[in-house]
């Protein structure tokens with residue numbers, strides 16, 4: 001029996017956070033868990049290519065193929081069960097999961113969010129929008145947060161955070177890239193290792 005936590009990563013887009021997890025696994029930064037499955041709700045997500053290149057199984061589950069959120073989530077659960085997944089990582093997964101899903105995997109779902117929660121988070125705050133709002137507000141420091149996922153969007157217990165300074169000449173795009181490079185790609189692998197270790201411990 002494997003003594004590593006079995007990890008599924010849920011994605012929707014480019015998958016740079018997924019790549020950071022794959023790299024961390026290869027470097028041994030993540031040693032208590034292993035990515036077994038990548039699930040995307042977007043068939044064009046480049047994250048799927050990254051998974052395939054790394055030899056990780058993939059699944060595409062599209063909301064439009066199901067009559068309800070419940071049925072969409074049932075399909076995801078079916079996949080997670082097939083692989084006996086212990087830990088679910090939302091890495092740029094742009095769909096809010098229902099309470100029936102999050103309560104089923106209590107303390108077993110983590111998410112990376114591109115701000116210092118509780119700033120610029122919750123429903124409607126995702127991707128580039130978060131950085132646009134931070135710049136509009138004129139904050140001088142932003143960052144990223146990894147947290148457990150519960151029924152409140154971006155409302156679960158915080159695991160790790162890292163601050164990033166905002167520059168005078170930042171655009172949403174330059175800020176997004178810097179927050180990813182200096183914060184997200186570092187704290188997500190660290191949090192995955194921390195939680196995986198606890199799961200197998």
Ligand code: GAR
Pocket residue numbers: 012013014015016017018047091092093112113114125126127130180184
């Ligand atoms: C990341 O910045 C992630 O924090 C954000 O989307 C981007 C996905 O990039 N997630 C959210 O906004 C969730 N609320 P990636 O596909 O390259 O990892």
